[in-house]
Amino acid sequence: MRETGFVIPQSMIDEQNYVQKARLEQEYAALGEQLDRRGFSIDQITAQVQKFEVAIPSWGVGTGGTRFARFPLEGEPRNVFEKFVDCLTIHRLTGAAPRVSLHIPWDKPDDPDELAAFAAHLGLGFDAMNSNTFQDQPHQKLSYKFGSLTHVDRAVRVQAVLHNIECIEIGKQLGSKALTMWIGDGGNFPGQVDVRKSLERYIESAHQIYRELPSDWKLLVEYKPYEPAFYSTVINDWGTAYYVVTQLGPHAHCLVDLGHHGPNVNIEMIVARLLQFGRLGGFHFNDSKYGDDDLDSGSIRPFQLFLVFCELVAAESDASLNSPRPSYMIDQSHNVTDPVESLISSAEEIQRGYAQALLVDRKALTEYQETNDAIMALKTLKQAFTTDVSPILQRARVNRGGTLNPIEVYRRSGYRRQKGAERPAQAGSRSGIV
Numbered sequence: 001m002r003e004t005g006f007v008i009p010q011s012m013i014d015e016q017n018y019v020q021k022a023r024l025e026q027e028y029a030a031l032g033e034q035l036d037r038r039g040f041s042i043d044q045i046t047a048q049v050q051k052f053e054v055a056i057p058s059w060g061v062g063t064g065g066t067r068f069a070r071f072p073l074e075g076e077p078r079n080v081f082e083k084f085v086d087c088l089t090i091h092r093l094t095g096a097a098p099r100v101s102l103h104i105p106w107d108k109p110d111d112p113d114e115l116a117a118f119a120a121h122l123g124l125g126f127d128a129m130n131s132n133t134f135q136d137q138p139h140q141k142l143s144y145k146f147g148s149l150t151h152v153d154r155a156v157r158v159q160a161v162l163h164n165i166e167c168i169e170i171g172k173q174l175g176s177k178a179l180t181m182w183i184g185d186g187g188n189f190p191g192q193v194d195v196r197k198s199l200e201r202y203i204e205s206a207h208q209i210y211r212e213l214p215s216d217w218k219l220l221v222e223y224k225p226y227e228p229a230f231y232s233t234v235i236n237d238w239g240t241a242y243y244v245v246t247q248l249g250p251h252a253h254c255l256v257d258l259g260h261h262g263p264n265v266n267i268e269m270i271v272a273r274l275l276q277f278g279r280l281g282g283f284h285f286n287d288s289k290y291g292d293d294d295l296d297s298g299s300i301r302p303f304q305l306f307l308v309f310c311e312l313v314a315a316e317s318d319a320s321l322n323s324p325r326p327s328y329m330i331d332q333s334h335n336v337t338d339p340v341e342s343l344i345s346s347a348e349e350i351q352r353g354y355a356q357a358l359l360v361d362r363k364a365l366t367e368y369q370e371t372n373d374a375i376m377a378l379k380t381l382k383q384a385f386t387t388d389v390s391p392i393l394q395r396a397r398v399n400r401g402g403t404l405n406p407i408e409v410y411r412r413s414g415y416r417r418q419k420g421a422e423r424p425a426q427a428g429s430r431s432g433i434v
């Protein structure tokens with residue numbers, strides 16, 4: 001079994017929890033009283049938050065970059081095993097991230113059984129597999145410069161289909177249950193691509209992949225309006241993704257990446273629509289100001305995150321809906337922060353949005369909606385959104401073996417410095433999105 005190197009000792013976690021125990025108890029009790037008056041049991045909300053889990057992207061623990069530059073950090077993971085150790089750190093401190101979403105071939109294991117055993121040893125599992133036909137890899141026969149699953153040349157499409165099938169095969173060995181397909185195919189100039197034919201080719205290719213999908217798997221189709229193609233993208237929006245999944249079959253679902261929308265698009269409505277149609281399969285959480293900025297979840301538009309969760313929570317208790325439980329994953333690029341800290345903080349902000357959404361007085365909201373009382377409907381949402389749910393998040397974390405204040409413990413442990421010593425930079429190593 002591979003060595004993990006330094007891991008944050010349990011004693012540090014316990015010590016912090018012990019020192020801050022009395023403060024948490026006071027704050028938890030005060031919030032509990034407030035929520036009680038509003039008709040909520042704080043323990044019930046905590047129990048729900050405790051069950052909430054979000055997957056860490058294997059590519060997120062390395063420092064990201066832009067097309068201009070990347071500024072590497074000391075102690076970055078140099079291979080998939082080291083990435084799992086960083087993911088373990090995030091999970092140990094938050095108690096909320098027990099699965100990793102792998103990108104192939106960035107994190108293709110030479111021996112999937114060895115990686116599966118290592119992950120099991122760490123107590124981690126595998127979330128969705130992500131295929132990559134948006135880049136050429138060394139020794140790849142045919143280029144994806146002009147597309148992959150939708151390429152005009154059938155041979156390129158076959159190569160891209162086979163890559164996706166390989167991702168399923170690796171995923172089966174690891175214990176994953178989903179494949180996420182995101183392609184960069186599209187055109188940079190008007191006229192470059194036949195918009196209708198390229199979608200037809202996508203559906204034909206996706207059918208071939210779908211046929212190989214195990215019956216207990218989901219195929220997640222991720223859409224994005226632009227980049228790398230700057231004029232037209234084949235799977236550009238939720239409508240197109242929805243059409244595709246209905247063509248494929250019941251195990252195909254749409255994946256919403258929060259950054260993959262034009263400015264000011266009402267994403268919570270897209271979420272509601274996909275839930276209503278039973279086709280919301282997964283999420284990539286992140287935040288953005290301008291486009292696909294891949295910033296930390298909840299850092300720019302926490303209210304939007306809350307509104308998205310309001311739709312998810314409303315759907316959870318609607319028996320008439322036939323939607324699968326979405327797979328929650330983070331998809332971020334950490335360019336100026338320590339990725340482990342960004343991911344810890346994002347997991348917390350995502351849980352915060354969920355906890356706030358659980359505090360919406362649904363009965364009151366319905367009444368205000370049915371009497372056209374716009375101001376009171378908004379105030380009902382705002383009351384939940386402005387509730388400081390930190391004591392709930394802290395209690396949920398401690399109950400799951402994590403810490404009250406994960407970033408504080410992380411910094412105090414000297415983890416990054418330790419990894420700097422253990423993982424001297426390798427020439428040409430390039431983790432993270434560039």
Ligand code: PSV
Pocket residue numbers: 059130182222224257284292331433
């Ligand atoms: C594309 O922008 C994306 O959101 C897809 O999910 C990719 O798999 C990921 O980012 C990494 O490039």
Ligand code: MN
Pocket residue numbers: 182222257284331
């Ligand atoms: Mn994504």
